[in-house]
Each structure stands twice: as structure tokens, then as C-alpha cells.
Amino acid sequence: MDYLVLDDRDQHQGDSAAHDTSSGDNVEDADKRPSSEEIISCVFDSLPYIDEEAEARARTGEPLSSEEIANLGLKAIQFMMSFSSRPQAGPLYIHQCWDNHHQVPFPAVDLFSTLSTSFPLYATSLARKIKVLDELRDEVHENWAKAAPGVNMVWVNGRVINENEGSAGSIFGLLRTLQRERGLVKSLVDLGLTSSQAIELLMYPAHSATQNPSIPLETPRKGTTRGSAKAFVVQDDGVEIAEKKTFAISPKFTEFLDGLIDASDRQEGGGVVLYWNDLEEDQRYAAFSPSLQGLLRVHTMSLFSPMLRIRLNLVNVIFVLDLSETRSLSLLGSLSETFVARGFPVRWGFIPDFQGDSLKMARLVYYLKQKYGRDRMMAFIQGISHTHAERRLSSLSWQIVHETFNTLSAGDDFAAIARGDVPIIHEATGEDVLVRAQRYARRLGVGLQGATGKGHAFVNGRYFPVDDNLFRQMSTEVMAQLQILQEMVYTGEIMDTDASLMSTFFYDLPSTFSRRNPYIFVKSAPGGGHLLDAMGLRMFNLPELFSKAGFEEKDGSFILPSDSDALPITMYVIADFDSPEGLELAKEALRFVTNSVRTRVTFIHGPGEMTTGVVSTFISTLVHSGRLSEVPPSRMLEVLADRLDEQLGAFKDELMAGKQLTNAKLFRILQTNRLVARELGLKPGQRCILVNGRLVGPFESGSDFDAEDFEMLEGFEIKQRVGRVMEAIDAVLDGGDALDVFRRAHLVSMASSIIYADQQPDPSEAGLFDSAPKPRTQNYRSLSAGYTWVSHSVTLQRVHASRLAHPFSPCQVSERAEGIK
Known part of the structure; x- marks a missing residue:
């Protein structure tokens, strides 16, 4: 069978030329204009061969050799650079083959496209008529050191x-x-x-770069001890003056160290964490060496093992457990046999939860620790655990707890201690130990149950839920942390004279947070993986979100700090402000703004039903009229704290000068607010915070988010995202001095949401494993x-x-x- 092949690649060019030519032009001349392939062929035909051997091979029709093929890429670049309209070396090349009677060559992009689409046609001419300049060859070799050869x-x-x-x-x-x-x-x-x-x-680049290229660590140095972990200070006439030492940590560890929490009980005054052992004090570790040089004598993969024999509390693991659960008692009871007796270099501690029956158990263990010491407390927990295991009981038997307590010959009545009739007072401060322990639990954001309902754990401040994977995750974390110390000992950054600082080394990092809220710390993408203990990060493009919902805001729709030159953080508090929990969230936001200088806050009323009350009407009126910025935060807090209908109405009339929003207007505002909540994936009445495009929440009923959490959220967002956007805006706008405070705040808020919402994985790409964010470069x-x-x-x-x-x-x-x- 015969085939008729026609070259119609230039047919569209002739057609377009005919249509574009005016009635006075010569259409036939336009059609006879040579094609780009013909012009390039003309250029190649006019060029001499690079040498006699190349000419001889061409005349005999020999195919290209492997060496000639290998150099085709370089020669193609050389041809484009020599014969394009913007040559990179020398003056513009004038050639007789150029079209349009003006001797104008092809633009470089057009030449590149034409050469690539008909590459086999020109391969022989490229190989035997183009000579590569040394400068171009050197540049290509230089780029090979930055990008793999042949990559696209x-x-x-x-x-x-x-x-x-x-x-x-x-x-x-x-x-x-x-x-x-x-x-x-x-x-x-x-x-x-x-x-x-x-x-x-x-x-x-800041959007994808690791923040804090170097992390200084300032730690109190010498003196007395405070709390369960040592903080060393110098006394001078009764005033504590800390002698500071700075450690330089490699930038490669910066991302890994994100999300650590100070899990020591120093802020509560000590005596809160109940430790199972102490490597620095217990006699069983007397044979261990106190020298940090021991880190260099153990292979990296064996750091979390009995092979590491250093008499320092380098690793501190603290559990928060419900002691009314037999699985929690079993976990504590097995620590001695599984880890302590085998010599693992870990200091184990725990605090009880304070809900329900666990509060009774908490009173008992603190009583025993306070009055009889650690050994009696450990014997009590181990006895209960072993008895339940022998009898195969899955739930706590108070009869067994009572019997085990009686075997310890305690002086006070069991029932009185469990009821709380016997006070447990800290000797140094005279304060109830349980009150301090509850304050510790609130600071660390630990409730009754962990993510899997089994409790919480902190490994040198790194949070993990207590589940079946805990010890595997803990082993990985401990080895990574000890590798940091190992490298710093090797480089001489840490010496044996710093041994007294090691028990709180990770707690005292400047990047370590003093408190934790599970709604603030979120799950990072694969490769980071250190910031989550609750929901994953949810970012929204605010301009797109508000456009879909029809939501409008004004400069005056935000309540502002009393004195601030910059407002990089914008928070939208979303709640039902007629409910007690929603109103309390609004008041905590106002307490925060009273002391903040970097955040502006506004409110979006999102009730469970399509109704408005006195408080929500008051707030919505100020927000949507643009008068909220005229109210000082302290005054707004005072009015909402009293919550008197007459006072709210009088204050609203004073600000609005008698102008009120109609019921129809309030209903439209409520509809818009509900649309915003729907776009965010919220149910009616749920509480949350939208900060520069990031959704924090929704908060479960009964959970708190107080002023200290708002402050922590502000600092966290500035560190993680907003600070980078501010740096980028200053660089792109050359300082951005022309922007006033409100325009800059609006730009930072919206740009943050746009940039970081774009980095989130597309929903269609989500599957069994999360895909990583997509930063730009x-x-x-x-x-x-x-x-x-x-x-x-x-x-x-x-x-x-x-x-x-x-x-x-x-x-x-x-x-x-x-x-x-």
C-alpha cells in the first residue's frame, strides 16, 4: 500500500497571512515568504564545516558518531546564542538568509522552538558546522555542579x-x-x-526556608536548684542574677527542635512531677560516668539503650495518665522491669489526671510520696498493677486499692485521703500540691484523655499521645535528641563543665514554648512531623473565602491595641456570643488585646440557630458599622463582663449616635456569617479562631482558650508564617514605608492566607499518606x-x-x- 505524505506544517501560516493582509497588499508575496525551517536550513547551508574531517564525513554520508551525538546539546545552545536576535556574545549577527527585508533574525524563543520541533533535520549540520565556544562550555560545566546533567x-x-x-x-x-x-x-x-x-x-525564599538559622541558648548557670529540674543562679544580696551561657546549635536541627514544650514543673515551683528514678541521685547508677564524653563512645543507633552509661538526666519522659485505668497502672508498673532495671538512660516521671476517680488516686499517690517517699509510692502502684493482672481484672477495683494501701501501714485513713480531707501541702511553699499539679496540667494542655484515650507523654518536651506506637516513636525521638548533644560534644560546643545544664537543656531552648495548647500545635507534613498533637493544619485563602460568602470588613471593624505601629496578626473570633462559652472566648480575646501590640481582633457571630441576642447584636453592630476600633479593649471588656442589657444598649446608642441596624440588616449579616462558617467547614455554633488564614479549632465543648493561649498563638504564627510574609513584603516593597498601619495589616493578613493556603496539598492528592506542602523556590x-x-x-x-x-x-x-x- 502506498502512502502520500504532505508537509502541511506551514499551511496555517499561509492562511493567517492571507487573512491579515489588507486589500492593498500582495497576498502572493506573503505566501511565498520562506518558512522558519527554510531560513534555518539556509543559515546552515551557508556555514563552513568546522574542519576537513567533518566535511569529509558529511560528503560520504557517514552517520553521526557517539562523540558527535554527545555534543549535540552544547552545539544547539551555541547555535541559538549565535544566531538569535539577542546574541550573548559579540555584536548582532547579520545574515543573508534573514526574512522581511530588514535582516532581522529570529527571537531566541522562536529559534529554540523551531530547532526543537525539527531537530533530526539539523542534527548533522549542528554536529559538523557549529563550534562551541570555551566560555559556553565552561558555563554548562559550572551549572552541572548545581543541577544534574540532562535533567528537565x-x-x-x-x-x-x-x-x-x-x-x-x-x-x-x-x-x-x-x-x-x-x-x-x-x-x-x-x-x-x-x-x-x-x-x-x-x-x-523565606516562605520555604528554615527559620532561625542559629539558635542561641541562654541558660541560668550556677547556684541553687529550683523545682524537679535544676536551674542554676547566682545570689547577690537576695536578688537572683543569672550567669548566661550561649550554645550555638547547627541550623540543620532548627526544624526538628520546633514544637518543644517546657514540661518541667519549675514554673509551678517543683514537687509536681512524680519521678520513678533519678540517674544523678540514685545509687543504682553509681557505676555510670558523669562525663558527657560518653556520648562519643556509643554508636548513634545505640544511644537509646543500656549501652549509654552516663549519670546525667539527659532524657526526661513525663506521662500524664488516668490512674483509675488499669492500663495506666500497668504502664507505670512495668517501667521498673522493662526500662529502669535494664539500665536505660531515661528519667521517668508522671503526674495523675484529676478527673473523676483519677482524682482520688492522685490524692493517694501524692500523699504517699509526700509522707513516705518515692519507694512507698512505687510499691503502691506496682502492687495494684500486679494484683489486677493476677486476677485478670480490666477495670479498677477499689477494694484492691484499699487493701494495697493498708499493706503500707500508712498513718491516715484511706477514705479520708481519697475524699481530700487530708491536705497535701508542699513544705517549701505551703501550697496544696494538687492545686499546683492541676495548674501544671492546664499549662501543658492535657485533659482527661489523649488522642487515643490513653493519656499523654512528653519526651524532653516533645509531645506524643500514649498509644501502641509510643515507645517506637519515643525511641526515634530520643536518638535524634541525643545525636544533637553528641554532635555538640564532638565539636566542643558542650563540655563536661556544662553537665549541670543538661537535664533542662531542651526545656531552656529559646524556641521551646512555656505552655501548650493542642489546637495551636498542628501536624506538620511528612519530613517535619513534630508539631502535631491534634488536627492537621488548615489554611484558607481569605480573599477567596470572603468573596464566596459575601463578607465585607472595614478598617474600623477591628478592636485595636492601645499603642502599636504594626499589626501583622489579624484574628477573627467566630462563636455564638449569646452563649456562655462564646462570650467567654470573646472576653479572653479582649484581655489578650489589652496587653498585645501586634494583633487586631474582630468578631463573627455564628449561632446555632438563626437568632440574635443582646450581646451578639451589640457586637455585630459595632463590627459592621466600623465603630469597633473606637472602643478601647479594656472598655469593651468591662461592658461585656457586666453583661447588663441596659448598659449594652446605652453604650451602643452612644457609639452609633442613635443610628441602629435594622432587623433585616442584622438578618443579612447573620446569613453572611453562616456562609463564612460553612466555607470553613464549621457547624453552627462552633467556636474557632481564624488567624491570617489559618483555622484554629473548632474547640470542643468545655475546652478553654484563654488570653495566654491567644498570646502563644500570636507568637507561634509570627514565627511559623507571618514573620516570613512580613520579611517578604519589606523586601518586595523596599520597606513598605508608604503603607499606613491599616493597609499594611490588611496586606499581611491577606497575603499570608494566599501564600500558605497555596502551599497546602490539593485535596485530590490526599490519600492513604499525606502529601507534603509545596513551597516555591x-x-x-x-x-x-x-x-x-x-x-x-x-x-x-x-x-x-x-x-x-x-x-x-x-x-x-x-x-x-x-x-x-
Whole structure:
């Protein structure tokens, strides 16, 4: 069978030329205009061969050798750089083959596209007629040290494009990506940026960089001890003056150290954590060496094992357990046999939970510890655990608890102690130990149950829920922490003279938080994995969210600190303010703003039913009229604390000058608020906080979020995200001094939400395993671009696309992107 093959690649060019030609033009001349392939062939035909051997091989029709094929990529670059309209070396090359009677060569991008689409046609001429300059060859070799030879990558506005997004040549994936990127840039342009500023803001390196390149550690040095862990201070006329020492920690550990909590009981005055053992004091560890040099004598994989024999509390594990559960008693009872007796270098401690029957058990164990010491307390817990195990009881038997208590010959009555009739007073402070323990539990944000209902654990301040994977996770965490100390001992950053600081080393890091709220610390992506103990991070694009819901805000819709030059944090408190829990959340937010200088707060009323009360009407009126900013936080708190209907009404009339929102207007506001809550995935009446696009919550009924938690949330968000956006805005806007406080606050809030919502994995990519966030990068800009760089710009561009390409590879993306404008 015969086939008739017609070359119709230039047919569309002739058609478009005929349509674009006016009635006075010569259409036949336009049709006879040579094609781009013909012009490039003309250029190659006019060039001499690089040497006589190349000419002889060409005349005899010999195929390209492997050496010639290997150099085709370099020679293709050299051809484009020599014959494009913007040559990188020397003056503009004038050639007789150029079209349009003006001797104008091809733009570099067009030349690249034409050469790639007909590459086999020109391969022989490239190999035998183009000589590569030494400067170009050196530049390519230099770039090989930064990018693997032969690699093909595509960036769109700094984001690495995967196969589904178009890097493999899928025109539909590429179109979706470009449409998405244009939308992001448009959102930033709508905030007052230019297109180029918006693109630079998206790609700014701080968004994907590790914060805090070096972490100073300032720790009290010498003196007396306080609490269960040692804090060393110097006494001077009764005033504590700390001698500080600074440790330099490698930047590679910065991300790993995020999310640590000070789990010591120093803030409560000590005596709260009940320790099972003490490596520095117990006689069983007398044979251990007190020298930190012992870290260097143990292989990294054996750090969490009895092979590490150092008489220091380098690892502190603290449990928070419900002692009315037999599984909690069994866990504590097995510590001696499983870890302590085998010599694991870990200091084990626990505090009881204080809910229900666990409060009775807490009174008993604190009583025994306070009056008879640690050994009696341990014997009590182990006795209860062993008896329940022997009788195969799954629930706590108070008869067994009573019998075990009586075997210890305690002086006081069992029932009186369990009821709380016998006070347990700390000798040094005269304060009830249980009150301090409850304060400790609130500071660490631990309730009755952990994520799996079995309790909580802190490993040198790293939180883990007590579950079946606890000891595997703990082993990994301990080895990583001890590797940090091992490296610092090896480099001389930590010496034996610093041994007294090691028990609280991780607690005293500047990056360690003094308190914990499970709604603030969120699960990071694979590879980070240290910040979550509750829900995963949920980020929303605020301009898009508010546009969908029809939500509008004014500069005066926020309550402001009394004195502040910058307001990088914007919080939306969402709750039913006619309910006690919703009102309490609003009051805690006001207490926080009273002492804050970096946060503005507004309120979104989201009731369970489509109704409004006196308090919610008062708040909604001030917010949506733009008069909330005129009220000092302390005055607003005072009015809401009294909660007198007459006082609320009088204060509202005073601010509004008699102008009231109609019932219809209030109903529309309520509908809009419900739409905002729906877009956030909230149920009616749920409480949460929306901070710079991040959803914190929803809070469970009975859970607290007080002023200290608001303060912690402010600092956490500035450190994790908002601080980076502020740095980027200052860099892109050259300081941004032209922006007033309100415009800058609005820009930072909205830009933070846009940038970090974009980094979240697409819902379609979520599966059995979470996909990692997708930060942007400018690393391709570090490549040398004197001879190998080809660019094409369009006025008012909203997409900056870059490709690292091997010229000899099939340029599928270039071919398919040619018609996208």
C-alpha cells in the first residue's frame, strides 16, 4: 500500500497571512515568504564545516558518531546564542538568509522552538558546522555542579511542576496550572501590588526556608536548684542574677527542635512531677560516668539503650495518665522491669489526671510520696498493677486499692485521703500540691484523655499521645535528641563543665514554648512531623473565602491595641456570643488585646440557630458599622463582663449616635456569617479562631482558650508564617514605608492566607499518606546564565515560567506551550 505524505506544517501560516493582509497588499508575496525551517536550513547551508574531517564525513554520508551525538546539546545552545536576535556574545549577527527585508533574525524563543520541533533535520549540520565556544562550555560545566546533567524541570512562579501539572507535556495539566497561578497573582494584585511584585512575593525564599538559622541558648548557670529540674543562679544580696551561657546549635536541627514544650514543673515551683528514678541521685547508677564524653563512645543507633552509661538526666519522659485505668497502672508498673532495671538512660516521671476517680488516686499517690517517699509510692502502684493482672481484672477495683494501701501501714485513713480531707501541702511553699499539679496540667494542655484515650507523654518536651506506637516513636525521638548533644560534644560546643545544664537543656531552648495548647500545635507534613498533637493544619485563602460568602470588613471593624505601629496578626473570633462559652472566648480575646501590640481582633457571630441576642447584636453592630476600633479593649471588656442589657444598649446608642441596624440588616449579616462558617467547614455554633488564614479549632465543648493561649498563638504564627510574609513584603516593597498601619495589616493578613493556603496539598492528592506542602523556590536563579539563558517576556505578565532543559531532549512542554498566550 502506498502512502502520500504532505508537509502541511506551514499551511496555517499561509492562511493567517492571507487573512491579515489588507486589500492593498500582495497576498502572493506573503505566501511565498520562506518558512522558519527554510531560513534555518539556509543559515546552515551557508556555514563552513568546522574542519576537513567533518566535511569529509558529511560528503560520504557517514552517520553521526557517539562523540558527535554527545555534543549535540552544547552545539544547539551555541547555535541559538549565535544566531538569535539577542546574541550573548559579540555584536548582532547579520545574515543573508534573514526574512522581511530588514535582516532581522529570529527571537531566541522562536529559534529554540523551531530547532526543537525539527531537530533530526539539523542534527548533522549542528554536529559538523557549529563550534562551541570555551566560555559556553565552561558555563554548562559550572551549572552541572548545581543541577544534574540532562535533567528537565519546569517552574511556574517558582513552583516545581509535576507530571500531572504539565511537566510531562500534558497541555491540559499545564493549562490548569497556568490558570491557577494567574488566579493567585490576581489575588495579590487586588491587594495593591503590581504583577511583578506579586510574583516576587510568591517566590520569596523565606516562605520555604528554615527559620532561625542559629539558635542561641541562654541558660541560668550556677547556684541553687529550683523545682524537679535544676536551674542554676547566682545570689547577690537576695536578688537572683543569672550567669548566661550561649550554645550555638547547627541550623540543620532548627526544624526538628520546633514544637518543644517546657514540661518541667519549675514554673509551678517543683514537687509536681512524680519521678520513678533519678540517674544523678540514685545509687543504682553509681557505676555510670558523669562525663558527657560518653556520648562519643556509643554508636548513634545505640544511644537509646543500656549501652549509654552516663549519670546525667539527659532524657526526661513525663506521662500524664488516668490512674483509675488499669492500663495506666500497668504502664507505670512495668517501667521498673522493662526500662529502669535494664539500665536505660531515661528519667521517668508522671503526674495523675484529676478527673473523676483519677482524682482520688492522685490524692493517694501524692500523699504517699509526700509522707513516705518515692519507694512507698512505687510499691503502691506496682502492687495494684500486679494484683489486677493476677486476677485478670480490666477495670479498677477499689477494694484492691484499699487493701494495697493498708499493706503500707500508712498513718491516715484511706477514705479520708481519697475524699481530700487530708491536705497535701508542699513544705517549701505551703501550697496544696494538687492545686499546683492541676495548674501544671492546664499549662501543658492535657485533659482527661489523649488522642487515643490513653493519656499523654512528653519526651524532653516533645509531645506524643500514649498509644501502641509510643515507645517506637519515643525511641526515634530520643536518638535524634541525643545525636544533637553528641554532635555538640564532638565539636566542643558542650563540655563536661556544662553537665549541670543538661537535664533542662531542651526545656531552656529559646524556641521551646512555656505552655501548650493542642489546637495551636498542628501536624506538620511528612519530613517535619513534630508539631502535631491534634488536627492537621488548615489554611484558607481569605480573599477567596470572603468573596464566596459575601463578607465585607472595614478598617474600623477591628478592636485595636492601645499603642502599636504594626499589626501583622489579624484574628477573627467566630462563636455564638449569646452563649456562655462564646462570650467567654470573646472576653479572653479582649484581655489578650489589652496587653498585645501586634494583633487586631474582630468578631463573627455564628449561632446555632438563626437568632440574635443582646450581646451578639451589640457586637455585630459595632463590627459592621466600623465603630469597633473606637472602643478601647479594656472598655469593651468591662461592658461585656457586666453583661447588663441596659448598659449594652446605652453604650451602643452612644457609639452609633442613635443610628441602629435594622432587623433585616442584622438578618443579612447573620446569613453572611453562616456562609463564612460553612466555607470553613464549621457547624453552627462552633467556636474557632481564624488567624491570617489559618483555622484554629473548632474547640470542643468545655475546652478553654484563654488570653495566654491567644498570646502563644500570636507568637507561634509570627514565627511559623507571618514573620516570613512580613520579611517578604519589606523586601518586595523596599520597606513598605508608604503603607499606613491599616493597609499594611490588611496586606499581611491577606497575603499570608494566599501564600500558605497555596502551599497546602490539593485535596485530590490526599490519600492513604499525606502529601507534603509545596513551597516555591528561586534556586534556578542561581544557575549561570551568560550564554545558556533564553527569555521571553510579555507586558503585564502574571505568570513567570522557567524551564531547565536539555536541548537534545524532546521539548514537549515547549511545543505544547507555544500556542498558550
